[in-house]
Amino acid sequence: MNDLVNLSNIALRKTQYDEIILDGSGSMQRQWWDTLKSIDAYVETLGWDQLDTQLRLSIFTTGHDNIDLIARDCPISQWVPLLKDPPGSPFLRTPLYDAINLMGRRLAKLDPERAAVTIASDGEENGSMVTSLTQARAVLDWCRAKGWQVTLLGVDFNNSMTAEALGFGAQSATGVQRALMSDAMQSIAHKRARYGKTGEQMHFSDDERTQFGGYLNAPKE
Amino acid sequence: MPQKNSDLDLLIKMLGMTGSDNENQVLIAIRKANEQVKKLAGSWEQLLRGHFTIAADPFTGLDMPTTTFKQAPAFHQPTPQPTPQSRQSQAWTRVKPAPKPRKQDISQKPVKDILDSLGL
Numbered sequence: 455m456n457d458l459v460n461l462s463n464i465a466l467r468k469t470q471y472d473e474i475i476l477d478g479s480g481s482m483q484r485q486w487w488d489t490l491k492s493i494d495a496y497v498e499t500l501g502w503d504q505l506d507t508q509l510r511l512s513i514f515t516t517g518h519d520n521i522d523l524i525a526r527d528c529p530i531s532q533w534v535p536l537l538k539d540p541p542g543s544p545f546l547r548t549p550l551y552d553a554i555n556l557m558g559r560r561l562a563k564l565d566p567e568r569a570a571v572t573i574a575s576d577g578e579e580n581g582s583m584v585t586s587l588t589q590a591r592a593v594l595d596w597c598r599a600k601g602w603q604v605t606l607l608g609v610d611f612n613n614s615m616t617a618e619a620l621g622f623g624a625q626s627a628t629g630v631q632r633a634l635m636s637d638a639m640q641s642i643a644h645k646r647a648r649y650g651k652t653g654e655q656m657h658f659s660d661d662e663r664t665q666f667g668g669y670l671n672a673p674k675e
Numbered sequence: 676m677p678q679k680n681s682d683l684d685l686l687i688k689m690l691g692m693t694g695s696d697n698e699n700q701v702l703i704a705i706r707k708a709n710e711q712v713k714k715l716a717g718s719w720e721q722l723l724r725g726h727f728t729i730a731a732d733p734f735t736g737l738d739m740p741t742t743t744f745k746q747a748p749a750f751h752q753p754t755p756q757p758t759p760q761s762r763q764s765q766a767w768t769r770v771k772p773a774p775k776p777r778k779q780d781i782s783q784k785p786v787k788d789i790l791d792s793l794g795l
Contacts, residue, residue: 542750
């Protein structure tokens, strides 16, 4: 594994680990505040549920070295709310597969007992340089085989095609209306806390997908 | 759960012993392993298919994207500024006031037109 996988802030072999991969493409500017707010809501809910985890927020977009812009990488007890100190992005395109590639490498190196990865994007792959769809899916399949929970959120976007291509079941991917992002992330945080404590899988019910997706169509099984 | 884990630990230990040079020890280890599997899951098939997924290493032959792990830049929302207007554009956009409607002077109209408009 390449040493460039930066794990300087994290003790290896953490028990619990969270990673949020956030699309920093141009179209995300419209929903940037709602998305940041929803991530804060996620962290706050994990705190209420008393789950002690390391959380890394990585923003990705195209352009030199923009594939892993580190916005946060700390235990949730040290989380600085994103709305207080908002991270940005060059807001270019969406190299989703390359971002998945890097995320997988970090997880492989850490090998946490329980990990939850949330990928939030408002569009489809656009601009990956080294990773194909097949390779990205293989990384995600491997994460799932390790028992780690991977969730794909379409930010005000019907992500069913991307979800299907990347091997997400209906229970682990959904489009979410912008106005309901915080509600959705709170719901995911509760599931995350249960998974962290009991190992229960993080799954969306049909009702939740309808509730959060609204006019957006949730992916079908 | 703790009982399950100790059963699993024993199974792992027994499987490790199957590599021994001592044939008798290997046979005993296999028999013990089979007992443990029966306790844990009923059969080897149920144990392996029900609890294990074997996924190939996805990183073999996969290039790593170029990255230097930069911190994300601060988000500066641009403050909306009024669009400046040049003198020329002001001139172009100036709207000429509409002329006041003038009262119709029916005295100037031919009598025929007036009768036509009244339907006579």
